[in-house]
Amino acid sequence: MxxxxxxxxxxxxxxxxxxxxxxxxxxxxxxxxxxxxxxxxxxxxxxxxxxxxxxxxxxxxxxxxxxxxxxxxxMPISDADHRRYAHTLQPEADRYGLRLNHGTPVADxxxxxxxxxxxxxxxxxxxxxxxxxxxxxxxxxxxxxxxxxxxxxxxxxxxxxxxxxxxxxxxxxxxxxxxxxxxxxxxxxxxxxxxxxxxxxxxxxxxxxxxxxxxxxxxxxxxxxxxxxxxxxxxxxxxLRTEESGASPAHQQALADPAFATTVLTRAFTGRPARALRNHFTDRYDPLAPAGYPAVHHLTAPLRKAAAEAGDTRLIHLWAGTGYREAxxxxxxxxxxxxxxxx
Structure with a gap:
């Protein structure tokens, strides 16, 4: 050993x-x-x-x-890129009555x-x-x-x-x-x-x-x-699907759902590359997302939280490695x- x-x-x-x-x-x-x-x-x-x-x-x-x-x-992000992405995402946030941060990026x-x-x-x-x-x-x-x-x-x-x-x-x-x-x-x-x-x-x-x-x-x-x-x-x-996992029910269900057929590397959720199940959010927003962490993470966090609570897998960060079907x-x-x- x-x-x-x-x-x-x-x-x-x-x-x-x-x-x-x-x-x-x-x-x-x-x-x-x-x-x-x-x-x-x-x-x-x-x-x-x-x-x-x-x-x-x-x-x-x-x-x-x-x-x-x-x-x-x-990772730095300009105010202009941050505002542009916030504006792009706002229609999704409107579904949950949320107002995203269109002001200064949050960096910590x-x-x-x-x-x-x-x-x-x-x-x-x-x-x-x-x-x-x-x-x-x-x-x-x-x-x-x-x-x-x-x-x-x-x-x-x-x-x-x-x-x-x-x-x-x-x-x-x-x-x-x-x-x-x-x-x-x-x-x-x-x-x-x-x-x-x-x-x-x-x-x-x-x-x-x-x-x-x-x-x-x-x-x-x-x-x-x-x-x-x-x-x-x-x-x-x-x-992620084990009895002790703290992953949301929607996340756990998506890992076994045949509708989620592959994973992608995306910065759409946080501004930093991460692998997740391919969904509406990755398809629609990855080409538009700026690099900038943790500012993009903080920008999208309220939307992702609301989506997770609603079980809306279109908008959740469904983190998953390529071996996810074996979970x-x-x-x-x-x-x-x-x-x-x-x-």
Whole structure:
């Protein structure tokens, strides 16, 4: 077994990915721990106080866990592009009696300082970062506290940058992953490289432990990633329909609905590339959406929330990786064991 896993007391080389926005829950993380895996709390879109509450709940249950945080600054967007997109989307918002923000774009760092202070002062097994690489001082401080630091990367070049920052391990994310791409330069197109091939390319550039993620649908997919040089694998989309998932009922139903036949990479919802089930929103607005994160996320969030509450799958961000058809209605522990069955 990889030392990366054994040092954290992890027996199952299939981890539960962080899923921001509510899909990831403490119940899901606890279910992963029960079968010898490790799950990540998603710090994104959550206040430091709320994240701390989740961490306390898991500590009370004596459950090991990781935390994922958004790093890097906002992607800038002009006032004119923001107003244009708000105007374009307003007819959809009118359906729900909403007035979108036609004024100044909202740009924030997702409470970075507060969340770093939180994990620095906590006994967290693993902390992973996405969207950006934290400074070396942050990485060193976390490592001194006993935390294993992981960085999400999408290419060998990003892997080299993360290694230079001093992280302990890498989460290698293929473009088939559901939800946001971890790409450090989101203006550049994603390379459609299969996960096992991407892992092999990254392995040739670094000796750091690797966790393979993105598009894993079966135990054979996970095994291929391990053969290519990964120390562990990670799944997210396959957990969206589990009993512990916090994904909306409409999202869960769409994953099994034959009407949703494919996934697409889109920035229509948040201004940053993310993979979702193809729907009206992606078809209509992806060609019109400006790059700009988190401003576009904040702009569309009220509309997406209203649509989710109404079960309107035309307008919901139905995050999904390419293996979404293999997501089952079962306990999360069963899903993790199923993918680990032949490893």
């Amino acid at each position: 990889s030392r990366l896993l054994s040092d954290a007391g992890v027996q199952l080389p299939v981890l539960a990915a962080p899923m921001a926005g509510g899909a990831g829950t403490t119940a899901l993380v606890a279910a992963a721990a029960r079968v010898g895996s490790l799950g990540f709390l998603a710090g994104g879109y959550r206040t430091a106080e709320a994240l701390g509450g989740q961490m306390d709940a898991l500590r009370t249950r004596n459950v090991p866990f990781g935390v994922n945080l958004f790093a890097g600054g906002p 760092d997702d409470g970075w300082a507060e969340k770093i202070d939180l994990v620095m002062g906590s006994d967290v097994a693993w902390v992973s970062f996405t969207f950006g690489i934290p400074g070396q001082a942050v990485v060193r401080a976390l490592r001194r506290s006993g935390t294993t630091v992981l960085q999400n990367v999408t290419s060998p070049a990003e892997a080299r940058r993360a290694a230079e920052a001093g992280v302990d391990a890498l989460v290698v994310q293929a473009s088939a992953a559901g939800g946001h791409s971890a790409r450090l330069s989101p203006h550049r197109p994603l390379d459609p490289v299969p996960l096992a091939d991407l892992v092999a390319r990254v392995r040739r550039t670094t000796a750091l432990p690797l966790v393979a993620a993105g598009g894993i649908a079966t135990s054979a997919d996970a095994a291929a990633a391990l053969r290519a040089g990964a120390d562990a694998t990670m799944i997210g989309t396959l957990l 089952k209605q079962e306990g999360a522990a069963r899903t993790l064991e199923r993918i680990a069955a032949r490893l």
